[in-house]
Amino acid sequence: MLTIDWKERLTLDTEDYLKNKLPRKDYDFEIIFNAYPERVNGKIPSEVVTFICSIMVQRLGRRHADYIPFYRHLWLKKGDYGKLAFSAILAKVLNKKPELYLPLLEEMMQSGTASQVNALLDKVMLPLLRKYPEKYLSHVYQWSKSDNENIASSAINLLTKLIKRRKDLLPDVLSQFQHQWSYPLGNLQSLHVQFLKTVAKLDPQLYASIWKEYGISRDPQIVELLSSSIISYNQDFDEIVENWVKSGNARVKKAGLTAQKILNKKKGVKS
Secondary structure: OOOOOHHHHHHHHHHHHHOOOHHOOOOOHHHOOOOOOOOOOOOOOOHHHHHHHHHHHHOOOOOOOOHHHHHHHHHOHHHHHHHHHHHHHHHHHHHHHHHHHHHHHHHHHHOOOOOHHHHHHHHHHHHHHHOOOOHHHHEEEHHOOOOOOHHHHHHHHHHHHHHHHHHHHHHHHHHHHHOOOOOHHHHHHHHHHHHHHHHHHHOOEEEEEHHHOOOOOOHHHHHHHHHHHHHHHOOOHHHHHHHHOOOOOHHHHHHHHHHHHHHHHHHHHOO
């Protein structure tokens, strides 16, 4: 918890940095908080960096385009502190100028690891999606199909988190996932399974309707998705699974046997 004294000092130091250093393209923003005495595992607490970023956004005003090089430098050159600062700043400014900041966000996502992009989207996009899905969902759908696996996996994780908070968006998001099931999912298949498990928890009837729609499928990927996503027993699944177990396709049969074991376990039958 930042004390009032430290808030005052950090505010003054941030203002000094913005007035005397940033105009000279001195992007070593760590000077603002290096003197802060407390550390968590040897690092400055994230709330300190987030606080100075809130001051920056207030003081920089509406000259958005002027500071794009600074923001880009934060993400690319300033390590963990810089990525945290970039996320904190974009969380406050992206909705003010999405035409400017969305391309910047997408550019920086290309260079991030899966965990870094996950954290970035959680901080910046999740709050915006909850408030303005009509403005931003289409972008996340595109990211979920990205050739960059870190971006695609982070977007899928983001959509899974979104439907937990906005259940009304579940049908629309589900339809986007269903479109992707027609193509090989590769390493992303496990994330689609996790999404389906979330659907099953939020809306068991909707989940059951997916089984009814796809139960006649012999597409190995579809069968694997359904088989791996079972979280509770439903007698309507039994006949579907029995047909998969009898399949001559090795992947379908294997997934069917997995589903059968899960259903028996959920039903309380010893295998």
